[in-house]
Every structure is written in structure tokens, then in C-alpha cells.
Amino acid sequence: MDSNGANTPYVVAGxxxxxxxxxxxxxxxxxxxxxxxxxxxxxxxxxWALWSVLSAGICTGLNPSLYA
Structure with a gap:
């Protein structure tokens, strides 16, 4: 992901x-x-819930740092 967040819609869709x-x-x-x-x-x-917890939300798209 680049610094201006151009890939954010794709992460949200995923x-x-x-x-x-x-x-x-x-x-x-x-x-x-x-x-x-x-x-x-x-x-x-x-x-899904266990994988979200174990991956800190990165693999399920729940990590807020993905959208910054």
C-alpha cells in the first residue's frame, strides 16, 4: 500500500x-x-473470529493500521 492510501478501497472491499x-x-x-x-x-x-484474534486482524481486514 502506498503512503496516500490509494489501495484503501480494495482493503475495505476485501x-x-x-x-x-x-x-x-x-x-x-x-x-x-x-x-x-x-x-x-x-x-x-x-x-473467522479465532483467525482475527491470532493475526491481530491483519488477515481478516479488521486491523485499523490497514486503513491509515
Whole structure:
């Protein structure tokens, strides 16, 4: 990323896609309410949250320094 933040829209779009996939699909799978979809949905949401914590938000687009 350059110093004037020209890539910021791409980072925001990437973060939105990662949130949608990790949490949105996970919630969608929980709504279906079958045993295998419930496990997969919880796994997606827990994995996204754990990866956000372990990578300090860099891999999931949540780190505020990416937008500065």
C-alpha cells in the first residue's frame, strides 16, 4: 500500500468479503438447522473470529493500521 492510501478501497472491499463469507455464510448455515450445517456454520464463525484474534486482524481486514 502506498503512503496516500490509494489501495484503501480494495482493503475495505476485501474485509467486507471476508466478513460476509466467514460470518454471513456461517449464520446462513445455522439458519438451515440441520446437524451438519450447524457444525459447519459454527466452525466458519469460530474460525473467522479465532483467525482475527491470532493475526491481530491483519488477515481478516479488521486491523485499523490497514486503513491509515
Amino acid at each position: 474485509a467486507a468479503v471476508l466478513i460476509l463469507v466467514g460470518l454471513g455464510v456461517g449464520i446462513g448455515l445455522l439458519i438451515i438447522r440441520k446437524s451438519w450445517t450447524r457444525g459447519l456454520g459454527l466452525g466458519l464463525m469460530i474460525g
